[in-house]
Amino acid sequence: MADERTLTVPGRFESLAQISDFITQAARDAGLDEDGVFHVQMAVDEACSNVIEHAYGSGLAGSIDLTCAIDSGGDLRIDIRDHGRPFDPTEVPAPNFKNGAVDFDDVKIGGLGLFFMRKLMDEVAFQFDQTGNHLTMIKRVRK
């Protein structure tokens, strides 16, 4: 895989399929097996759905900028940037489980997406500055 590849799409649900194709190719080229490719695909789908639904929406529109790169350790690093409302993950607790299943009544906005991202990726980090939200996720590539 080339050192870095980027994709910029409108922050709309209709962009999710294009994002998925882009991520699938990047994950395969990074050397992930099919399980790993699926996990990255789902984590990114949930992350971008959160952006579209919560950072944008209600009259606010903008782009989603994705960058995929192989870091110095050979792992896949995905950066997702938006220019919408700030998202603070510390305000979103992990979902509770009731009788062995996620208690959907109790899940905060964005909480389930965040749960999947943390479950499926090795590292998940959020930042926010005057330009918007910046999410970094890393998936280890087993050599």
Place this chain on the structure above:
Amino acid sequence: MTPRIVQETLKSDVYRIAPEGRLDAVTVPAFEAVLTESLDAGRSKLVIDLAGVTYVSSSGLRALLSVRRRARSEGGDVVLCNMLPRVREIFEMVGFISLFKIFASVQEAERMFTDGVAV
């Protein structure tokens, strides 16, 4: 975007609904509309055939849970069948494997409603 969703009457009051492709934030509203329409028409015994479903996002899980709740409150249920391994993995992550009745085939799912047989 409107996904392809096949609807079929199995026994007199058991219905099969088979969406295809991805159940994600784009396609879930149409899927949910079909389920709601069915419940509004008094059809609350639903077999969701997932044979053609390759992905279910959190919005799909939420929709299934909410329609299952309503169906059960109206004397029916929503059961699932023909789940692909990837979709099963998603259900396992959120514990939905123990929440939903899941069958290997449409026939087994149908039997649960007609004979009360939980396989």
